[in-house]
Amino acid sequence: MAVDQRGYSAGARPDSIADYAIANLVSDIVGMAATLLTQTGNNTKFHLVGHDMGGSVTWAVAEQHPELLISTTVLSTPHKNAFAAAYNMSGNPQQAASSYISVLQGSGGEAFMLANFYGSYGGVVPDATLFVSRFQNDPGALTAALNWYRAENFTAEDGTVVTAPVTYIWGSQDPFLLKESAVNTANFCSGPYQFVQLPGHAHFLADEVPQDIASLLQQQFAAKLT
Structure with a gap:
């Protein structure tokens, strides 16, 4: 099941930045999973897969609710402590790679995205024009998406570790999330x-190499059937 998280659906788009705090995002996933499992009559555990900001939420669910997960797969996004360690180190290239975050968090974030969206995603994301059109025609969707950044959930370092099983998939040419934090995860x-590095690929792995990602997920799921 692929679901719209809060903000990405007009019917679930709260206005306050505080509504996008990580605790609420985790609660959403746990609640949606419980509802879906009840509807399908399956057991109480599930596989969870996330990318980028969704990957950050996936890590948080794995930290807080390992008892719910059969497997955890994260695309691109390192563990928050690994990211924070690199980001907070003076002179580390992760700071420059993440410089866009402060732009998106500011009041000019919407204008910046509309001006640069296609240049960033065109040629990488096959349906980039559809994404751009959606944001242009529904400004509330773009503000909600940026509120994920404005809630500042993902740069604080703490002592948490993940006990749930994890497969972390990272592209060696990712321009946003660099090798140090990927390896340190x-x-x-x-x-x-399991750490899977995809040589020559960048950040949007599900769009760049969908068949490779599908195969890795199928292997992950099959290995946990017993």
Whole structure:
């Protein structure tokens, strides 16, 4: 099941930045999963897959609710502690790679995205024009998306580790999330852990190499059937 998270649906788009705090995003996933599992009659555990901001939420669910997860797969996004360690180190290239975040958090974030969206995603995301059109025609959708950044959920370092099983998939040419934090992520996973590096690929892995990602997910799911 692929679901619209809060802000990405007109019917679930709160106005306050505080509504996009990580606690609420985690609660959304847990609640949606419980509802879907009840409807399908399956067991109480599920596989969880997330990318980018969704990957950050996936990590948080894995930290807080490992008992709910059969497997955890994160595309591109390192564990928050690995990211924070790199970002907070003076002179680390992660700071420059993440410089766009402060722009998106500011009041000019919407204008910046509308001016640069297609240049950033065109040629990488096959349906980039559809995304741009959606944001242009529904400004509330863009503000809600940027409120994920404005809630400042994802740069604080703490002592948490993940005990749930994790597969972390990262593209070696990711311009936003660099190698140091990707490699360091292993240090914050105490359960079964697999790091899959995709050489020559960048950030939008599900769009760049959809068949490769699908195969990796199928392997992940099949390995946990027993």
